[in-house]
Amino acid sequence: MNILIEWIYKTPKGTETIFRSEEMPAAQALLFAEDMERTGRTKSIAFIDRFDSSWTVKELKSYLKGIETEPHNITVYFDGGFDHATSRSGLGCVIYYEQSGKSYRLRRNASSAELTSNNESEYAALYLCLQELELLNVHHLPVRFIGDSQVVIKQMTGEWPTLEKVLLGWADRIDKKMKDHGIQPEYELVQRKSNSEADRLATQSLNGISITATSEMP
Structure with missing residues (x-):
């Protein structure tokens, strides 16, 4: 599944803006999201698939784990x-x-x-x-x-x-x-x-x- 990342970035002074990434494989998007979370300046991370459905980090992790045993x-x-x-x-x-x-x-x-x-x-x-x-x-x-x-x-x-x-x-x-x-x-x-x-x-x-x-x- 290919998805894009949507997240809110917050500067040290509290200014916020929304960013969207390009499409990428779900596993790769999860790695980027986890890395962004470690900066402490990113919040409300969501993943959007091609059908405009939104996934949380927890939901995406569960999905990727689930497909290991599925085709x-x-x-x-x-x-x-x-x-x-x-x-x-x-x-x-x-x-x-x-x-x-x-x-x-x-x-x-x-x-x-x-x-x-x-x-x-x-x-x-x-x-x-x-x-x-x-x-x-x-x-x-x-x-x-x-x-x-x-x-x-x-x-x-x-x-x-x-x-x-x-x-x-x-x-x-x-x-x-x-x-x-x-x-x-x-x-x-x-x-x-x-x-x-x-x-x-x-x-x-x-x-x-x-x-x-x-x-x-x-």
């Missing part, structure tokens, strides 16, 4: 494919995360006969990833979403407008689920070769191979 440092790869011959879609999802000092990889795929295009399949794959994050109880964390679909990445970042009604519906559902769980998305567009795991899962799904697996990484 964090999360990177998600997604890919969707559409077979025009069968009108079926294959969805691939790969999630890398850390929990309790260990690293894990979750792989999941799914198929659908209800989608109508490759772009819609890509959106559905991203939504599948969000469902898996929900099952992992991921909340109020930054998450990197990596895919090779220019349409999805550029539309979700606002770089391209979402004009098709069907795709807009998917984008709205994705945005809502992100906000409901406090997920702070960071999108990254990559070449297809850099998204091979998710691509392979989507293809396997089209071929009738279903995969749901979580493994510990070395």
